[in-house]
Amino acid sequence: MIRPRAMSRVQMTVLKRDVNTVIEYLGRNKAMHFDGADNAAESEDYTRKKEHLERLHGCAEFLGIDLSDEPDEDSALPDEQEYDLAERYCSAIDYLKERETVLLQEKQRVEEAFGEARAFSSLNASFADLDQLSYLTLRVGRLDPNARLELKERLGDRALIIPLGGDDSDRVLAASSRKGRFALDSELKKASFEAITIPENYQGVPAEMLDGLEQRLGKIEREMEIVAGQRVQLRDESQAALRRLGSVLLMDLAAEELKSRLVSTSSIYLLSGWIPSDMIPRLAADLANITGGRTAIRTYNPEEIPAIKDGGEKVPVSLKHGGFVKGFEGVVFSYGAPLYGTIDPTPLVAVFFALLFGVMFGDLGQGFVLLLAGLLTGKRGPAFLAKFRHFSIPLIAVGISSMVMGLFTGEIFTSEDLLVGPTRAITGAITGVPRDRIITILPMAEKGGSIQKLFYFFGFTIGIGIIISSLGLIINIINRFIMKKYQEAIFGKTGLAGVALFWYAVILALRIIAGGSFQQFDLAGILIPVILIFFGPVIWRCIAREKPILEHGLMTFIMEGFVEMIETVSTYISNTVSFLRVGAFGLSHAVLAYIVFRFTEELIHAGGPVGSVSAILILVFGNLVIIVLEGMIVAIQVVRLQYYEFFSKFFSDTGVAFTPFRFKKS
Numbered sequence: 001m002i003r004p005r006a007m008s009r010v011q012m013t014v015l016k017r018d019v020n021t022v023i024e025y026l027g028r029n030k031a032m033h034f035d036g037a038d039n040a041a042e043s044e045d046y047t048r049k050k051e052h053l054e055r056l057h058g059c060a061e062f063l064g065i066d067l068s069d070e071p072d073e074d075s076a077l078p079d080e081q082e083y084d085l086a087e088r089y090c091s092a093i094d095y096l097k098e099r100e101t102v103l104l105q106e107k108q109r110v111e112e113a114f115g116e117a118r119a120f121s122s123l124n125a126s127f128a129d130l131d132q133l134s135y136l137t138l139r140v141g142r143l144d145p146n147a148r149l150e151l152k153e154r155l156g157d158r159a160l161i162i163p164l165g166g167d168d169s170d171r172v173l174a175a176s177s178r179k180g181r182f183a184l185d186s187e188l189k190k191a192s193f194e195a196i197t198i199p200e201n202y203q204g205v206p207a208e209m210l211d212g213l214e215q216r217l218g219k220i221e222r223e224m225e226i227v228a229g230q231r232v233q234l235r236d237e238s239q240a241a242l243r244r245l246g247s248v249l250l251m252d253l254a255a256e257e258l259k260s261r262l263v264s265t266s267s268i269y270l271l272s273g274w275i276p277s278d279m280i281p282r283l284a285a286d287l288a289n290i291t292g293g294r295t296a297i298r299t300y301n302p303e304e305i306p307a308i309k310d311g312g313e314k315v316p317v318s319l320k321h322g323g324f325v326k327g328f329e330g331v332v333f334s335y336g337a338p339l340y341g342t343i344d345p346t347p348l349v350a351v352f353f354a355l356l357f358g359v360m361f362g363d364l365g366q367g368f369v370l371l372l373a374g375l376l377t378g379k380r381g382p383a384f385l386a387k388f389r390h391f392s393i394p395l396i397a398v399g400i401s402s403m404v405m406g407l408f409t410g411e412i413f414t415s416e417d418l419l420v421g422p423t424r425a426i427t428g429a430i431t432g433v434p435r436d437r438i439i440t441i442l443p444m445a446e447k448g449g450s451i452q453k454l455f456y457f458f459g460f461t462i463g464i465g466i467i468i469s470s471l472g473l474i475i476n477i478i479n480r481f482i483m484k485k486y487q488e489a490i491f492g493k494t495g496l497a498g499v500a501l502f503w504y505a506v507i508l509a510l511r512i513i514a515g516g517s518f519q520q521f522d523l524a525g526i527l528i529p530v531i532l533i534f535f536g537p538v539i540w541r542c543i544a545r546e547k548p549i550l551e552h553g554l555m556t557f558i559m560e561g562f563v564e565m566i567e568t569v570s571t572y573i574s575n576t577v578s579f580l581r582v583g584a585f586g587l588s589h590a591v592l593a594y595i596v597f598r599f600t601e602e603l604i605h606a607g608g609p610v611g612s613v614s615a616i617l618i619l620v621f622g623n624l625v626i627i628v629l630e631g632m633i634v635a636i637q638v639v640r641l642q643y644y645e646f647f648s649k650f651f652s653d654t655g656v657a658f659t660p661f662r663f664k665k666s
Contacts (some may be wrong), residue, residue: 023077027492254663497533
């Protein structure tokens with residue numbers, strides 16, 4: 001298609017009970033570009049569902065399960081039963097998480113108490129003195145086992161209650177930090193704690209206390225092992241279900257976020273946005289089927305909408321291409337979306353991108369590596385390369401282009417000898433004169449090579465630049481006529497007058513290069529477009545009968561005219577000369593390949609295992625550097641040429657990209 005798809009504004013009136021079904025259909029089919037938010041406030045349902053999803057993610061993270069950031073292709077909007085299932089899973093996981101946290105905290109306190117007590121167990125000091133010197137407050141006594149649990153709950157993490165002699169024993173050791181001693185004593189008193197008097201001459205820490213602490217620590221560790229096992233078991237049992245629930249809840253959150261922006265009443269929703277016109281018949285039939293005919297649809301052409309006619313709103317642009325051209329849509333949209341109704345430049349971008357890259361990066365072997373990278377990042381490639389999928393088509397295209405140029409220049413992984421035989425056979429059969437290579441960029445790469453061939457190569461790249469610039473100018477003229485901007489289309493520097501000046505200058509230059517000379521009629525051929533550009537605003541105001549003729553006065557008109565002429569001439573010259581960089585990068589690629597090849601050749605001739613190994617390393621490393629570093633530089637230059645020498649001719653105003661509501665963004 002040479003123009004974007006026709007679009008229609010669509011308004012749907014949907015019953016509240018059907019809105020989720022309609023939204024799910026639109027999201028799956030990526031059909032509708034919704035208008036701006038009418039109500040951007042988050043609804044209570046959105047907040048509630050967001051909290052559910054965040055809780056599910058937290059629980060999955062605790063189990064070591066990664067949930068996707070996007071819904072699966074086969075996901076569907078959930079019902080309340082799935083939310084109930086998610087709640088049951090989260091409750092079970094939260095219980096396990098809380099149990100693990102409690103055990104970790106208790107283990108830390110017991111370890112601190114046990115370490116402190118064991119450190120002082122062999123001191124030659126009375127227990128009473130030890131109690132005063134230690135950072136711990138220790139209390140030994142009797143406590144009803146039935147009151148022990150309640151006491152632990154009241155004390156929380158401020159103190160430890162350790163049974164001495166088993167869980168059924170009424171003897172306990174209570175320990176807290178020095179600052180918590182008053183709280184400990186107060187709670188012990190409430191629990192009817194009876195202190196046991198340690199003999200005055202008792203040295204160190206009683207062994208019974210150490211045993212109690214050690215037994216408690218061992219019990220905690222066993223309980224933690226049980227919890228860890230339950231965690232692993234729960235992860236194995238719930239992994240698939242949690243991932244599915246995460247996917248459907250994420251999908252539901254996206255739908256709820258959209259609903260919060262729609263105009264609605266207690267019983268209906270109004271969905272308003274843009275849909276490609278060719279999708280509407282099937283969409284209307286499908287929605288009538290899935291909602292039982294309860295959805296009312298009304299369509300409008302862009303010309304019927306006042307905001308569009310007044311220029312206050314732009315129609316979203318949707319491009320429809322085959323696989324090859326579609327791969328280069330990103331290059332166009334990274335600069336800007338074309339205006340609705342104007343020429344779609346993507347097919348030309350795809351062709352020129354591949355062509356320019358191949359001219360600057362000609363090597364059969366290195367091109368094959370790029371082609372292989374494109375195949376590996378494609379839909380049938382490994383899953384771990386899926387995030388590079390949008391590079392697949394461009395890599396395949398530039399890989400093939402580089403391989404073709406490599407056949408012409410006779411290079412394969414920088415080698416100049418491997419393709420000599422086939423090239424001589426082909427050129428001999430076609431022309432009757434066998435040649436080592438079809439195209440010679442580097443004069444020193446061929447016996448008797450002439451610098452003249454290099455100039456021919458640079459002339460070829462200038463020719464590509466003239467073609468690209470001319471097509472950009474033609475697109476601009478057509479677009480200006482489509483948008484009814486006739487003054488710019490006829491008298492602008494990138495309009496008909498500018499094109500006439502540019503083409504005549506090119507024809508004149510070619511004639512002079514071919515041996516011709518400047519003639520008197522050439523003066524008219526140059527001056528007529530110059531006069532039209534200079535006096536264009538005045539001529540148009542006369543045609544349109546606009547007054548005053550000199551809108552901003554005579555001096556302003558003259559100054560603007562001279563500036564416009566200087567800018568026109570300098571722009572055309574710089575844009576054309578800019579394509580010399582294509583030849584320069586093609587030459588630099590040939591020089592790098594020549595250096596790597598000669599180094600490798602010299603090392604092989606040196607003989608011996610060291611020379612052979614070194615040659616292989618140089619060959620591999622040299623090709624790797626060229627593919628990665630020079631490949632990136634060449635790609636950047638191609639994008640730059642597209643932006644500044646092609647897009648700048650007609651992208652004076654950009655449109656709005658068609659961004660339909662969808663659940664899965666990639």
